[in-house]
Amino acid sequence: MTKRLKILILGFCFLSGLAHLSFASTNCIIENSSNAEVSTFTLDTDPNGSTTPFYVQLQQTRVVDSCGYCSGSGCACDIEQNIPNSATKYIKSTNSAGVTDSITVPWGGGFNVIGTLNNTAGAINNYRNATPFNIRLATGSSPSTADNNLDVVLDAGTTITFSFACGGTSDTAIATVTALPTTGEIIMSNSASLTSNTAAFEPNTDKVYLQVTDYDMNKNGYTAESVSVSLSALSTGDEVTLTLDETGANTGVFQYTTGVSVVTTGDTASTLLVSATGATGEIIATYTDGTQTANSNAVVSDFSLVAASPQTAGTAFALTITARDANGDTVTTYSGSATLTTNYVSPVSGTSAISPTAVSSANFTDGVAAVNVAYADAGSITITATDDTDGKTGTSNEILLLPDNFLVESTGGLNQIVNKAFNLKVTARNSSNDACPNYKRDVTLTAANVTPTGTTPTISPTTITGTNFSSGVYTSSMTYNKWGTAKITAADSGYSTVTGTTASAINFYPNSFNIAVDSPPASRSNFYLNEAFDITVSALDYNDEAIANYAGVITFTTVEGVELPEDYTFVWASDSGSHSFSISGTQEKTFQVTLADKDYADATGTSNNIGIIYAKIKVNDASGPIGTINTTVEIVDSNGDLVSDDDSTTFILASSESKANNSAAVSSVTTTVAGGKATISVTDTELESVTITPSAEPTLDIESGTVTFSTTAVGGGGAQRLGSGARILYWRELRSDER
Missing domain, CATH: 2.60.40 (Immunoglobulin-like)
Structure with a gap:
């Protein structure tokens, strides 16, 4: 009995659950592709355009009895069964033209549950179609209800209706469809x-x-x-x-x-x-x-062509071409084509042409074509446009084409001589670095990047006359008057931004050096050993003028037995291109001083012959009686021969007595030779020998001489007679104790 009662209770709950399951409310929604509720769609009416997707959503509130039939996991499985397929649920489009299409999809065949079901009274359960429906423009065939496409016509407006009705509840959502606006x-x-x-x-x-x-x-x-x-x-x-x-x-x-x-x-x-x-x-x-x-009635009368001037050869520039009627007004509907030709103004002939030469109809907008053209040459031109159909023309303003740059070259190399003409080549070039054959304008030449700093050079010429250009190239000679380095810049005389400069600096060196040697003193033809004398070195340009700003380094060629300076760097602010050096010789010889610029060996200098000889100052011995004795002082060479051309050597005599009591005297302590010798007198009051020692300027070797005072002159051939036939056989001075 107890077991049977349990079965009856379960059966009762099941039946009660079926009897009391109901839907309290239903809500229909139409959504766009982003699942947002909308009431209006715009449709692309381009036959090649895309369709417009949309979704529908059904929201329901489900009421359950207190038995709690759906309290288990079976609720989610049974919900679709609770909405019978026989319920009215459809989407349709209607319009005043009477064309109607509809979509009917069973819940189990195309809708997904998108809410969470539970057993709480009043829970909302949501459903949405799994794949989108599409709005499309009707294509002329009868609409089909077997696809997801909703065919519409828009001539009188269209509405989309989504309706649901079941279990005593229903709802309807409506959206309108309009055309996507386009401009005709x-x-x-x-x-x-x-x-x-x-x-x-x-x-x-x-x-x-x-x-x-x-x-x-x-x-x-x-x-x-x-x-x-x-x-x-x-x-x-x-x-x-x-x-x-x-x-x-x-x-x-x-x-x-x-x-x-x-x-x-x-x-x-x-x-x-x-x-x-x-x-x-x-x-x-x-x-x-x-x-x-x-x-309507007048075709293009002419073209107006306008371009800015000047332009750069080889670089594209804007040319505006306007189709005009007889009144000069723009023919805004012109869609023809034209050919461009080049007119040479200055020079009056040429080989280059404007590019491109064709202007197509696609270039014209409202009767105006803005095209980019290029002209590879320099000079002044105009451009003519000619209609390809009726031959109507128009010519532009005069357009000056300037070079993009100048190529400046020293064709004779980068080592040049101050004030010596060298070849300079200037080429007018376009933006592709090709020569501009028609360039005929004056060009200004200047020196740039000049060293040493502070130098103000002069170049010649400073202007290239335009007519001297041939095929875009100028080649001629120019000069530069300073030592150092410089670049040469060429610039168009009227447009200074059109320039070119030698890629590397040009070096300007002396042409030669002059070595001036001081002459030996007085009438001498040679210098003596160890006698210092000056040489003056001058850096000379091509015109044999001193280069005032020379600041180079000179190197002397070594000569054995000659004391020459070390390498010397000229100081142009103080030397002004010339510097003196003191030299001397330690060997007897005839030689030349040679030197060269340390950086430019072709710039050299050689002196005249310079003679260095050995010389000695010699006092000749002499003897005689007490009183005055004359003797000679001579300058002799290494062979003992008199240096007869010496009229300048001055010497100082010093005497030394054998009896040091200052009884002797020399007539002239300081004496200058003439013809290489000088005569001196020595006076003494007693018998003795007096040594005469000279010293000279320049310093020479010394040979002293002895003057002997005696009763008989040495070398006289016997005793000398004194007075009236008297003879001195012997004489000496008595000491005081002998008197």
């Missing part, structure tokens, strides 16, 4: 092919054909539609309203292919009257999304 494009042509706009119409010959492309006017994919365009002539005020038909049921392209004749007389409802005076007028096609304008 108009083509006005004199050809029924309508491939491009026509810039000008020839009266009494041409017809006007129109095309409008406007996808938001393609509102019904089941049928071809139409739009209206107003065609008017400003010159007369005549106006024609035309109906353009869609080229297909779902194209969005509308055309008028019958053509409206452009006439100057005999106007009718199907023609457009324009002025017959030849004055320019315009035809305007007006559509609600845009306006197209074209010249």
Whole structure:
């Protein structure tokens, strides 16, 4: 009994659960692709465009009884069974044209549970379609309810409705669909092919054909539609309203292919009257999304071409070409092509041409073409544009083309001589570094990067006359008047920013050195050993003038037995290009002083011959009686021969007595030789010998002499007679103790 009762209770709960399960409320929502609730969609009406996706969501509040049937895990499994497939649930589109499409998807076949179910009374359970539905423009076939596409037409507006009804609850969500706005494009042509706009119409010959492309006017994919365009002539005020038909049921392209004749007389409802005076007028096609304008009766009268001046040879620059009518107004609808040609102004001939030479219709916008052109040469030119169809032309302002740079070269090398002409080559070049054959402008030459600092050089010439350029190249001689280094800069005389400078500095050296040797004193022809004398070294330019700013280093060639200076660096601020040195010789010889610039061995100097000889000052011995004895002092060479050309050596005599009592005296203590010798007198009051020792300037070897005072002259051939036949046989001075 107890067991049976338990079974009855379970069965009761199950039945009660079924009886009391119900839905308190239902809420329908239409969402976009981001799952946000919306009430409006915009549809791309371009036949090649994309569809618009959307979702729907169903929100329900489920009520359960107190039995708690769904208190277990079975609730999530049984929920879809609680919404029978027979419930009304659909999505549909409707419009005033009577085209309706609908989507019906069973819950179990296309909806996902997106909420969490629980057994709490009033819980909300959400459902959303697993794959998106798509709104698309009806394509002319009957809509199908077996796909996820909702076909619509927009000619009278469309609404989307999502409805649900089951178990006594229901709800409906509604969204509207509108066309994605587009701007209509108009083509006005004199050809029924309508491939491009026509810039000008020839009266009494041409017809006007129109095309409008406007996808938001393609509102019904089941049928071809139409739009209206107003065609008017400003010159007369005549106006024609035309109906353009869609080229297909779902194209969005509308055309008028019958053509409206452009006439100057005999106007009718199907023609457009324009002025017959030849004055320019315009035809305007007006559509609600845009306006197209074209010249009616006057084709392009000429072109206006404008470019800034000057420009750089080889570099692209902007050229503006404007198609103009006879009044000088822009022909905004010009879409022709033109050819560009080059006119040589200065010089009057040339070989280069403007590039490119073709201006296509694609370059023109509203009658104006802004193109980049380049001209590889220098000089002044104009540019002419010629219409490829009717030959109408226009010529630009005069455009000066300048070189991009100058190539400056010392063609004779980088080592040059001060004030000696050397070859300078200047080439006018374009931006590709090619020569500009037509360059004929004056060029200014200056020295740059000059060393030593503080030097103010003079170059010659300072100006290249433009006519001296040949094929863009100038080659001639120039001079530079200072020692040191410098670069040569060339600049256009009128446009100083057009320049060029030698890549490397040019070195300017002396042409030679002059070595001036001091002459020996008086009439001498040689210097004596160890006698110091001066040489003066001068750095000379090509004109044998001293280079005042010379600051180079000179090196002397070694000569054996000659004391020469070490290497010397000139100080240009104080030396002014010349410096004196003191030298002397230690060996008998004839030699030359030679030297060279340490950095430029070709700059040398050699002195005249310089003689160095040995010399000695010699006092000749002499004897005689007490009183005065004369003797000679001589300058003799290494052979003992008299240096007869010496009239300048001065010597000082010193005497030494054998009896040191100062009884002797020399007539002249300081004496200068003449003809290499001098006579001196020695006086003594007693018998003795007196040694005479000279010292000279310059310092010479010394040979002293002895003057002997006696009763008989030494070397006289016997005793000498004194007075009236008296003879002194013997004489001496008595001492005081002998008296």
